[in-house]
Amino acid sequence: MKTDLLLLGKPICMASRMRRRWLVVMVYAGLAAMMTGTWFLDHWRISGMYLISSGFVVSWLFLGGYGTGGLVKLFGERDQNPKSMVPQSSSPTQKMQEGRNDERELHQRDHAHYQAYLWFAATTFFLSMYAAPQLLGRAHLSVDQLLNLIHGGLMSAAILLFTLPQSILLWTEPDMEEAQ
Amino acid sequence: MRAEFVFFGKRINMAPRARRRWLVGFIYSGFAALMAGFWFVDRWEATGVLILGAHAVNRFLLGGYYPGGLIKPFDNKEPFFHETPHDPHWLSLVLLLPPSPDKLRYRNDEREFLQRDHAHFIAYKILAGTLYLLVFLLFLANQPAFGVLYFPVPIFVPFGVALAGWFVSQTLPQAILLWTEPDMESEAQSPAA
Numbered sequence: 438m439k440t441d442l443l444l445l446g447k448p449i450c451m452a453s454r455m456r457r458r459w460l461v462v463m464v465y466a467g468l469a470a471m472m473t474g475t476w477f478l479d480h481w482r483i484s485g486m487y488l489i490s491s492g493f494v495v496s497w498l499f500l501g502g503y504g505t506g507g508l509v510k511l512f513g514e515r516d517q518n519p520k521s522m523v524p525q526s527s528s529p530t531q532k533m534q535e536g537r538n539d540e541r542e543l544h545q546r547d548h549a550h551y552q553a554y555l556w557f558a559a560t561t562f563f564l565s566m567y568a569a570p571q572l573l574g575r576a577h578l579s580v581d582q583l584l585n586l587i588h589g590g591l592m593s594a595a596i597l598l599f600t601l602p603q604s605i606l607l608w609t610e611p612d613m614e615e616a617q
Numbered sequence: 618m619r620a621e622f623v624f625f626g627k628r629i630n631m632a633p634r635a636r637r638r639w640l641v642g643f644i645y646s647g648f649a650a651l652m653a654g655f656w657f658v659d660r661w662e663a664t665g666v667l668i669l670g671a672h673a674v675n676r677f678l679l680g681g682y683y684p685g686g687l688i689k690p691f692d693n694k695e696p697f698f699h700e701t702p703h704d705p706h707w708l709s710l711v712l713l714l715p716p717s718p719d720k721l722r723y724r725n726d727e728r729e730f731l732q733r734d735h736a737h738f739i740a741y742k743i744l745a746g747t748l749y750l751l752v753f754l755l756f757l758a759n760q761p762a763f764g765v766l767y768f769p770v771p772i773f774v775p776f777g778v779a780l781a782g783w784f785v786s787q788t789l790p791q792a793i794l795l796w797t798e799p800d801m802e803s804e805a806q807s808p809a810a
Contacts, residue, residue, distance in 0.1 A: 485756050486756065489749075489752060489753060489756060512738075544731060544734065546738065547731070547734035547735045547737065547738045548734045550734065550737050550738040550741045551691075551733065551734045551737040551738070553741060554737045554740060554741050554786075554790070557741065557744065557745075557786060558783075558786040558787060561779060561782040561783045561786045562669075562783050564779040564782070564783075565665075565669065565776070565779035565780050565782070565783045568775045568776040568778075568779045569665060569776055580772055583772065584772065584775070587775045588755065588756065591748070591751075591752045591755065591775070592752060592756075594748065594752075595748060595749050595752045598741075598744075598745040598748060598749065599745065599749070602741070
């Protein structure tokens with residue numbers, strides 16, 4: 438994980454866990470506000486496209502993991518192949534420049550995905566419950582209303598999917614040493 | 618991972634990888650057949666609940682999220698006391714089945730924890746990508762503004778997707794583990810057994 442967040446060319450120190458937690462809270466509060474605002478704007482008819490992409494954008498700019506920017510290093514680096522578990526970079530500086538994960542970071546990444554997966558599985562259960570057509574009669578909803586609900590739920594799930602593992606990492610990692 | 622499981626009192630050797638791959642293929646094709654069959658019955662209106670129950674394959678075959686099956690419990694917790702050989706499950710008593718000795722070996726070692734986490738990482742990527750694509754297509758299909766792909770999505774389509782998503786999310790990490798783990802020593806040959 439990186440200690441500095443590069444925002445508009447300016448490095449912001451995020452070594453302290455408190456700051457990282459604030460960042461996570463602000464990201465989700467912003468996304469929730471955007472979802473609410475765009476609902477009133479056009480019921481996500483056009484803005485849904487932007488909402489679906491917002492998970493990527495947030496990863497790209499702030500969180501990292503699934504985007505090259507942000508605090509968490511790219512998840513896809515040097516996985517799958519057991520040989521790749523052996524660090525190839527000779528010095529820590531060189532490794533940092535390459536943005537690759539060391540073995541500890543790979544384990545952290547996998548564990549964060551395990552935790553996020555449990556939430557994801559619970560979400561699919563919840564979605565399958567409220568996407569049930571029987572709900573139409575019981576909750577006195579029209580088909581359009583139910584489809585709107587389902588779209589909202591699926592969009593929230595898609596946004597969460599691309600941000601949750603990074604948020605777990607940022608939330609749980611203890612205070613780090615500041616970059617010299 | 619266990620090299621065998623107890624199915625209705627009978628021990629089945631699953632040490633060779635080919636057998637485990639057959640099991641995975643069998644489970645997913647069975648699920649696909651179930652979904653297709655129930656679609657013709659009532660379009661999952663009443664039978665959807667039965668599909669939700671299909672993840673019970675974890676209890677007997679796959680394990681992971683349940684104490685039974687081939688994969689040890691992911692949470693590393695001791696099974697409920699009534700499922701140990703000392704105090705068997707009431708169903709085992711009714712059906713005169715011997716208690717499962719595999720419930721005793723539930724602790725994962727460090728390597729198994731790493732495998733578990735990595736399997737979840739792969740499963741997460743697969744499911745996240747699939748769901749993302751589906752959400753995108755559903756969105757396009759429902760928007761007349763994007764004319765080309767527009768078609769009215771029937772109400773049961775998202776329901777079917779969610780049902781399938783639930784089943785796959787409950788079984789995919791275990792399936793990945795069973796699929797990728799190489800041939801093991803069978804427990805009859807193992808000196809520990």
